[in-house]
Amino acid sequence: MTATQTVHIGGTAPYTVTIAPGLIDDGAALTRALRGRHLLLVSDAHVAPLYADRVEAAARAARPGLTTARYVMPAGEHEKTLARFGECVDALATLGATRDAAVLALGGGVIGDLAGFAGACWMRGIDVIQVPTTLLAMVDSSVGGKTAVDLPSGKNLVGAFHPPRAVVADTTVLRSLPDRELRAGLAEVVKYGAIFDAGFLDWLETHVDALLARDDAAVAEAVARSCRYKADVVERDPLEHGDRALLNFGHTFGHAIETEQGYAGTSGDGLNHGEAVAVGMVLAARLSARLGLAPAADAQRLQALLQRFGLPVEIPVGLSPEALLTRMRLDKKADAQGLRFILWDKAGAARIVAGIADEAVLATLTA
Numbered sequence: 001m002t003a004t005q006t007v008h009i010g011g012t013a014p015y016t017v018t019i020a021p022g023l024i025d026d027g028a029a030l031t032r033a034l035r036g037r038h039l040l041l042v043s044d045a046h047v048a049p050l051y052a053d054r055v056e057a058a059a060r061a062a063r064p065g066l067t068t069a070r071y072v073m074p075a076g077e078h079e080k081t082l083a084r085f086g087e088c089v090d091a092l093a094t095l096g097a098t099r100d101a102a103v104l105a106l107g108g109g110v111i112g113d114l115a116g117f118a119g120a121c122w123m124r125g126i127d128v129i130q131v132p133t134t135l136l137a138m139v140d141s142s143v144g145g146k147t148a149v150d151l152p153s154g155k156n157l158v159g160a161f162h163p164p165r166a167v168v169a170d171t172t173v174l175r176s177l178p179d180r181e182l183r184a185g186l187a188e189v190v191k192y193g194a195i196f197d198a199g200f201l202d203w204l205e206t207h208v209d210a211l212l213a214r215d216d217a218a219v220a221e222a223v224a225r226s227c228r229y230k231a232d233v234v235e236r237d238p239l240e241h242g243d244r245a246l247l248n249f250g251h252t253f254g255h256a257i258e259t260e261q262g263y264a265g266t267s268g269d270g271l272n273h274g275e276a277v278a279v280g281m282v283l284a285a286r287l288s289a290r291l292g293l294a295p296a297a298d299a300q301r302l303q304a305l306l307q308r309f310g311l312p313v314e315i316p317v318g319l320s321p322e323a324l325l326t327r328m329r330l331d332k333k334a335d336a337q338g339l340r341f342i343l344w345d346k347a348g349a350a351r352i353v354a355g356i357a358d359e360a361v362l363a364t365l366t367a
């Protein structure tokens with residue numbers, strides 16, 4: 001039996017991430033942050049049939065008189081759209097959600113981001129409870145309050161910072177997660193070691209087999225440690241004016257790949273977010289080495305670890321470097337001076353770097 005772990009995110013809108021087996025049947029944990037009478041459960045067509053009845057039953061048992069409704073959308077990154085967002089807020093209207101209502105996001109990062117954005121916008125902001133069901137959502141997207149939908153022109157281009165009121169992570173739901181999605185989540189776990197703590201990379205290197213085998217203790221440890229790294233930086237810089245941007249390591253390249261592929265990751269024709277970030281982190285490490293900022297051996301170490309997790313480390317065949325560079329110009333870290341990249345001085349020590357010549361980026365994309 002794995003013990004309950006909690007991670008507190010402080011600041012002006014504090015909340016707690018609770019990590020334990022069995023939480024989706026724990027009505028008290030699910031509804032602790034609920035203030036009103038209305039709850040909209042948002043999920044996707046893969047997750048809802050598995051877990052929505054249990055979550056709704058637990059919530060209703062804990063809160064007699066609760067009025068619930070569901071918005072269930074097709075699964076996949078290509079569904080994280082303004083159109084689905086519109087349907088989601090329409091569901092809040094149909095529910096008659098008042099300002100003390102809550103949105104409960106039951107799913108991976110796609111659902112968390114879209115439902116979170118609906119919660120940020122409905123009546124200018126209502127409570128959001130994140131119930132992540134992918135490893136990626138548990139270690140990253142459910143924490144920190146970034147919410148968004150994609151546009152054809154770029155990832156997460158329409159969104160808001162809107163922290164959840166609670167994050168409830170039931171590690172047993174990871175048993176039904178496809179292997180590919182488990183590996184995608186491990187990419188964001190590796191990211192924390194890459195940017196903040198080479199010691200965590202050591203730990204990951206010794207726990208590859210346990211994590212791929214979904215060993216309860218190893219997974220719970222990876223989730224809790226990841227949430228702590230993220231909590232620490234989000235608490236200091238919730239709106240990404242500074243250090244929070246380090247969490248974007250690999251994302252300038254990764255988002256360009258996802259966008260250029262038309263968000264085809266979930267259908268199998270392209271890279272999903274975690275896979276694109278894996279490639280992006282290797283490219284960021286190679287660019288760091290090319291610029292003489294970091295040892296090439298560290299890029300090779302990162303690549304080897306990601307490969308042991310079964311993640312891709314090269315740009316998919318057929319994507320043009322020039323097209324990817326064009327996509328990067330809509331990256332949210334870019335400003336009037338141009339692109340900014342998250343690079344590293346060595347494994348575990350990332351920083352924001354501006355003023356990189358297009359030629360160096362193109363050479364990294366081409367090599």
Ligand SMILES: NC(=O)c1ccc[n+]([C@@H]2O[C@H](COP(=O)([O-])OP(=O)(O)OC[C@H]3O[C@@H](n4cnc5c(N)ncnc54)[C@H](O)[C@@H]3O)[C@@H](O)[C@H]2O)c1
Pocket residue numbers: 044045046047050075076077080107108109110111113133134135136137140141142143144145146147155156173174175176177178181184185266272273274
């Ligand atoms: N807001 C943030 O800070 C942040 C951080 C990282 C990523 N993201 C976003 O998160 C998204 C990626 O999230 P993701 O990797 O969770 O993808 P996802 O939400 O598409 O989920 C992946 C797949 O797993 C299925 N699934 C989810 N939970 C399951 C379970 N327990 N059992 C069986 N199937 C399950 C889903 O239906 C989907 O098909 C991207 O849009 C990315 O931009 C946001």
Ligand SMILES: O=C(O)C(=O)C[C@@H](O)[C@H](O)[C@H](O)COP(=O)(O)O
Pocket residue numbers: 140144146155156188240244245247248251332
């Ligand atoms: O929380 C953050 O900050 C992150 O950057 C986490 C990333 O893993 C995540 O993919 C995020 O959605 C990217 O944000 P964006 O601002 O580049 O869209």
Ligand SMILES: [Zn+2]
Pocket residue numbers: 140188251273277
């Ligand atoms: Zn990410």
